[in-house]
Amino acid sequence: MILCASECSNREPRDHILFGEFCIFVTELREKYERESLSPPLTTDQMKNKHRFLKRQTSSVMSRFEVFLGGSCVPSTWRQDIAIPLLKQYGLTYFDPVHEIWGPELVEVENQAKKVSCQDLKGADLLLFVFDDVTRGIAAMVEVAYLVGQGRPVILVVMGLPLPGVIINGQTLHDSEVEDLERGHAVLFDLVERQGIPVFDDIPTAVHCAAKVLRMGISVQDLSKRDGAQCVKNAHISVGESLILIKEAFDGVNTKKTGNIDMNDVCLTYKALTGKDLTVAEVKDICNVSSSRKEELTFNFQELCCIVDEFKAKTHYSMGDFFSFIFNGLYTLFGWMQYRKAEQVIMEDLTIRRDVFLGGSCANTTWREQIAIPLLRKHGITYFNPHLPVWNLRYLPLENEAKANCTVFLAVITGETRGLASMIEIAFFIGQDRDLVLSLEDIQDGTVINGHKVTNQELQDYSRGRVYLADAANCHGIPVFTEITEAVECAIKKVHKLSVDS
Known part of the structure; x- marks a missing residue:
């Protein structure tokens, strides 16, 4: 939540939330807790797929x-x-x-x-x-x-x-x-x-x-x-989607990038989010402003959050209804689609189950475009590519959905990146017995990452992490390659086998 709020408000340090964001989070969380259809998280056994790990004779x-x-x-x-x-x-x-x-x-x-x-x-x-x-x-x-x-x-x-x-x-x-x-x-x-x-x-x-x-x-x-424990109850519930949508709507009308919008823009934003009309008089009423007041009022992002949340409470309008307007209302209203082709592609990806998710090292790597994608296309394999020129917070839930729905997770850790966050995520998926193919390259002595020459101690620490990851993969019968091409070919064979078995 804190990361989501910080990204939406573009502020540092990222260790707190403001009142408007707090209102949105509380409302969204309360609604999700109150839903009768709220389902418990999957157990470990339920998450395991039919491909069981191999038994090591030891x-x-x-x-x-x-x-x-x-x-x-x-x-x-x-x-x-x-x-x-x-x-x-x-x-x-x-x-x-x-x-x-x-x-x-x-x-x-x-x-x-x-x-x-x-x-x-x-x-x-x-x-x-x-x-x-x-x-x-x-x-x-x-x-x-x-x-x-x-x-x-x-x-x-x-x-x-x-x-x-x-x-x-x-x-x-x-x-x-x-x-x-x-x-x-x-x-x-x-x-x-x-x-x-x-x-x-x-x-x-x-x-x-x-x-x-x-x-x-x-x-x-x-x-x-x-x-003395601070457990997260119902941790499978995610919040933040509403705040991201409000931020996108705010940025859409804040064309001059002043950080403030007027009353008419508030009404327009509210309609983009909910599909419902909001009058200037209603905005003045909720802000306790005299209708005869002539000077123009402006609102920042935090104040817009408060207004949206307050009207939602008054009208009993569910935050969940925002999502039905993500594509038709929000994008159509502000004409974003013609400027955000990359976003359109990634959002369309989530409407169809993909065969392969291209996970692992990003940064300045080119393995997806130069090796993986040409091979996948050659064999008619669908894929999801999370590596975009400009990434922002709105892609996070989309990526998570794509990871959950892919047939095979292709994970590539290159020797030109530390790859820590990717290794952590891959290790988690291995523990869940996901269908996964791993390509793992060691960082070589003298490697330069982001202008910094990797030190000997740094090399040892990251190499140790790769050893643990490879061992976990081997324990579960997951193939580990050092050549990306071989890993992609293995993922293709795995997709074909799983499609036949199903």
Whole structure:
């Protein structure tokens, strides 16, 4: 919600909402809660498709632990300083995955401790992950997304996030990397909260809740404010569509870009949103302005939100009805379609189920246009391309809908991008057993990303994240390629096979 409001108002910092936005959010959320047809979120089993993951033939030598301690590692000392002493007080057994020298061969050991290998191994009953501002935590973010996708009991603690200028392992983070980390954190926290999992800001409270979950046999989602948890109830409900529509309508009449519109424009905007007429007299009445007043009144975006929400309350007109006017009223009224060909294409895409969603690295990459799309067209495969020259917030729900409806999710992480946010999302989909094909390239030594030469420590951290992602994919029988062409050809074969099987 905060991101949506900040984007609509184009303001920094993005850590608060204003009154008008608050009104719209509250109204939209209340309506969705009150709908009798409100359905609960799908269970993990319901989300799993018919293609089950392959069984890895491996044996376990791990003991059974109650709590797995994941998250930030060296130089962070939260395990030894805080978590482990508290766990001992509660009498809880734990597994500490930290090693002085880490190698890919340790992934399987950690998997067995977490009980996430493909065989039904005995491992941790609960997974505690802690993130701080002195480590990147790349691999840990990928892990959490994967575990949450599986429906595992995860407790997440965020004690801080890397900020511009922060020094990690003696190296100052470049601004472009900080932006990638912020984007990755935003995607991860959104995925976590949408599963109803609370996010804590201190370890003692999180450990207390972990003990309660294990001792009382309740789910993480059952934790309440009394426990110090801030759970998101009915997390599958999304709000923000109304605010985005109001913002689009406001921008459509605010042609001079002054940030204010007059009463006539308010009436025109209201009609574009609802299809109903609103008179200047009604606007004056709701604003408690004398009808004899001659000076012209103007309204900013926040005030327009308040007016729309107030009239909706008076007329009992549902915000949900806005959506029937998205295409016929809003775009036709302001003539946007002739200027926004890219938007028209992406919106039309959502009316038809696509065979392949082209997910993964964006930025300055060209793999979609130069490799994937020509091959897909050659074989008559439909696709959804989320990579647009100009992206804005309105595409987010459209992309989510396209991802949910695609037959195969083609994920490409190139070696010329960090790809953190994409890796997190892909890990979540792997955990859900989605039909997915993965192309994964390593970042090479000396690679320059957004004008910044990747450091050795940075290279190691992002490589570790790729190792975890590839291991999760292999565990589920998902093919992992290093050549994009081979991945696209595999996705095409997968589409044809699924169409025959169905």
